[in-house]
Amino acid sequence: MTPPLVSIRKLVLEVSTARGTARILRGIDLDIGRGRIAGVVGESGSGKSSLAACLLRLLPANLSRIDGEIVFDGTDLLALDDTAMNAYRGTRIAMIFQDPMTALNPLFTIGAHLIDVLRRRHPGLARKAGTARAIAALRSVGIADAPLRLSSYPHQLSGGMRQRVMIAMALLVEPDLLVADEPTTALDATVEAQIVALFTDLRRGFAGSIVFISHHLGLVAELCDDLCVMYGGTIVETGPVAEVLAQPRHPYTRALLACELDHDAAGDRLVSIPGEVPDPVAEHVACVFAPRCQHAADACRQSVPELRDAGPGRRAACLRWEELA
């Protein structure tokens, strides 16, 4: 078996806040396979966006501790000095942000953005060749009048178009790893469908791996190969997406699925998960989900369960998954 492209081991991220140390990531173990699309889902505060940012080592200013390993194709990114790390960004690892307006510089044309990215990847690329590739990239993401659009400024494009430009920029880099942080959340439904269709098309021609962050289970179910469910700065379950969603092992995954309203059950009470999300400042001494879990037993409140094997290619951080399955 080929080794995974990214191996994250015991990743800990802590920041200092007025209330004390907030534990954003509490020991993440995750592999991202080559050529796979890994979906990361979780609610606000689960740490999914922080995990995405860590993959590019974009760390918060109030960082107080980062520990563990992010081994990318044999190199631990956390062990690199800043210059060495910088060499990975926009070359082998690229990112698509949630809001395409703030991610594009309003003072530069679309063409300037694209050629900038290309020059970084291929220093010494001739202007003409760069322009030709930029036009081809815009076409590949479904932008009409590509040559004309090169001289447009971001404000002259619609939201969906801007997100297409962001995707074109990321693809020009031909990265080994593409990190997409909620790339469709800011878009309208029919435009979101266009971008999702674009991702599905592009993956045929894209050899790298994608990490797709989302709070939308349905979207991840359609688009991704693997699923990683986060809660309170930890991973509670991972595995192939269809299997995890068909037979969730962790009670949190099961509860999240029950909250999805995509079934016809008019008249029934809507389901929610009682209780509140864990306080990032509190230390974990028990299962992170135990206070809200309807299956929690005494053992669950006494130690932090490990993320352990739960069937072929699957792992769950629940002491009782065998009993509950």
Add this chain to the structure above:
Amino acid sequence: MSAESPLVEFSGVSVVFGGQVRALDDVTLAIRKGEVMGLVGESGSGKSTLCRVLVGLTSPSSGTVSFGGQSVRDQLAREPLAFRRRAQMLLQDAVASLSPRMTIGRTLEEPIAIHKLPRAEAQERLADILRRLGLPPDVLAKFPHQISGGQARRIGVARALVMRPEMIVADEPTAGLDVSVQGDLLNLLLDLQREFGLTYLLVSHNLNVIRRVTERTAVMYLGQIVEEAATRELFQAPAHPYTAALLSTNPAVDPDKRQQPIVLQGEIPSAVNPPSGCRFHTRCPVAQERCANEPPALVELGTGRQVRCHFPFSLDPRRH
């Protein structure tokens, strides 16, 4: 008022901003008393303008809106406060809709003072509402930054209810809420609706929410209502191609329920210079020549369904 006559009736309502932007264009819609009406559409489709017109914050450029059988314009001219008590709005951003410099108690008492309600009675009513919403009494002494987001949403609901409205207009009440808590808020809204016989207009971009909690649904596109029907029928068999496309884009977790999304080309055109004929024809996968020239009227189709399309049911999501 008979059970048959609607509580709210829009007839031919248009709103034009700056002489150019037709935010609402010939909207005709009836909401029956005690009904939960859903409103869907993408940004710029006119949902929020429709809400504002309903509660009297924006006046129509043409057409009439009646509430309880009387024109909203007349009610606002005669007794503005009395009308405002009848229809209350739940704002999308619950935290931002509370003044950071006022305690929750002062925020909730403000409408009582403005409307000169009998103080003792209003206080009692308020205490009752807080209890029902599961808010501790000490919340009144707190400032908005001292309460949780979930509590802020409940305060918003309490503020709307203290006026004993007949109608609540909820603009994206679950936007930004995690799925694990959105069920709670919706259950609460539905309980209150049954208990007080309230009528709701619920705006949401979340189609699953619309499907589960509303009885009827109106779909908007570029300032017009393109389809309105019983929610169940609308989701089972959308008549307008735009509705069909919109519903098909809703990704399902269950692979058996997944349908091939109908991916529309382009984006919503500008309301300043809307397309000729049917406003949707530039993106419609089944548009014909007539659609580009002749604007379709909103016509009744079967029982209780209105559609603005020359060729309804021509885009079948299952056969696509």
